[in-house]
Amino acid sequence: MNLPRPPAGPGQVDPAGIDLRYLDPPPPPDLADVARRRGTVLRRRRRAVVGAGVAAGLIAASAGLLALDTTVGGPHAIQPAPPGPVPTSAPAPLPPPAGTMTPHPSGPRASGGTASSTGAPAGSGSCTLNDLTVTIGNHSNAAAGHLFVEVLFTNTSGRTCTLTGFPGVSYLDATGRQVGPAASRTSATKATQVRLVPAGTAYAALTVPDVGVYGTPGTPPCSSAQATSIRIYPPGSFTATTITYPLTICTGSVGGTQAGPITAGRLP
DSSP states (O other), rough: OOOOOOOOOOOOOOOTTTTTTSSSSOOOOOHHEEEEHHHHHHHHHHHHHHHHHHHHHHHHHHHHHHHHTTTOOOTTTTOOOOOOOOOOOOOOOOOOOOOOOOOOOOSSOOOOOEOOSSOTTTOOOOGGGGEEEEEEEEEETTTTTTEEEEEEEOOOOSSOOOEEEEEEEEEETTSSSSSSSSEEEOOSSSOOEEOOTOOEEEEEEEEEEEEGGSSSSTTTTTTTOOOEEEEEEEETOOOOOOEEEEEEEOOSSSSSOEEOEEEESOOO
16 A cells, blocks of 8 residues: 655655645745835825825816906906097187278278188188178279279178188179170289188279270270179179179170189278
């Protein structure tokens, strides 16, 4: 009968050639090494927990700042731009002092008032026929057989207005029909803007040749005719006034009349 072989001792080899060391009991654990490993694991866990807490805190802080920025009136809120200053119109410049009307030594006078040839202040517009009274003033004989007739423009409105340029002048017979050409514009004097205050007066000089200088009245080249009234348009106006004033004028190729520009004051 075969009896069982006694087990081999630690590190022994079975007589049959089999390594029996697998049956050896495990070596006692190294307690210090186990403690070190456990400490390492605990430290890693604590770092993970602390890192997660820090990340959660940063997220919460960011959310709080974002909520603060979007709060109306908060320190980080986007404030609307303040409205710009309301534009205001510049005050109108003060009108320059008006020049005193030059009195004429004889003939009819306009009633008071002043006129000047300076620029008009802001707010004053052109004089219309509704603002004016047009009259014939003085007349005087000039050299070389010419007659100067003073056409007066008096501001009878309650506002200041301006006149610039030349009046339109033509002549009518007793039936109201125009005779001869309209007056041309003289080039001797430059037109300037005249400012008329209420009751102010300006004038335009009308030059009328003596028909006798140009030959026998009624024959060429003057071919004179009798006018009974003068039709006058203020500068820039399409409405005229008619003043009764008899004149003998040339209707032919020579001896035409001329109108001067609006001038402050009276005819010298």
